Amino acid sequence: MGELTSAATDYDEAIRLMPSNISYLTQRANVYRKMKQYPKALADIELALSRMDYAEAFLARGLIKQEMGDEAGAKEDIARAKSIEPRVKEDNF
Numbered sequence: 001m002g003e004l005t006s007a008a009t010d011y012d013e014a015i016r017l018m019p020s021n022i023s024y025l026t027q028r029a030n031v032y033r034k035m036k037q038y039p040k041a042l043a044d045i046e047l048a049l050s051r052m053d054y055a056e057a058f059l060a061r062g063l064i065k066q067e068m069g070d071e072a073g074a075k076e077d078i079a080r081a082k083s084i085e086p087r088v089k090e091d092n093f
Contacts, residue, residue, distance in 0.1 A: 007031045020049040026057045035062050055085035063090065 011028035018024065025048040032041035041064050048057040060078030081088045 001035065004031055004035050008035070020051070022051050022054055022057065024056065025061050029057075029060050031063070033060065033067065036067075038064055038068055053084060055081040055088045057081075058084065059088050059090065 008028060008031045011024055011031060014024045015021065015028065019071035025044045026084065029041040029044035029048070032044065033039070039072045045057050045061045045064065048054055050063070058077045062081060065071075065077060066074035078090065
C-alpha cells in the first residue's frame with residue numbers, strides 16, 4: 001500500500017502543477033481505485049469528465065463501478081469508452 005500512497009502523493013503534486021491535465025486526474029483516480037478509496041476515485045473521474053469526454057476516464061469509472069458492484073453502470077461506461085476509442089482495453093488499468 002505504501003507504493004500506492006506514494007503514487008497518489010506524486011499525482012497530487014502533478015495536479016497542483018498542472019490542474020488542467022485530465023490524464024493526471026484519471027491516473028490518480030486509478031490509484032485511489034486500487035486503494036479501494038472509491039469516493040475519491042469517482043470525484044477525480046467526474047472532474048476529468050466534466051472537462052472532456054475521455055475514453056480512459058470512462059473506462060476507469062466503469063472499473064470503479066464494477067468493483068463497487070454496479071455492473072450495469074460499469075458496462076455502460078466501458079461501452080462508452082470503447083465508442084470513443086475502440087482500442088481501449090480494460091487491462092490498461
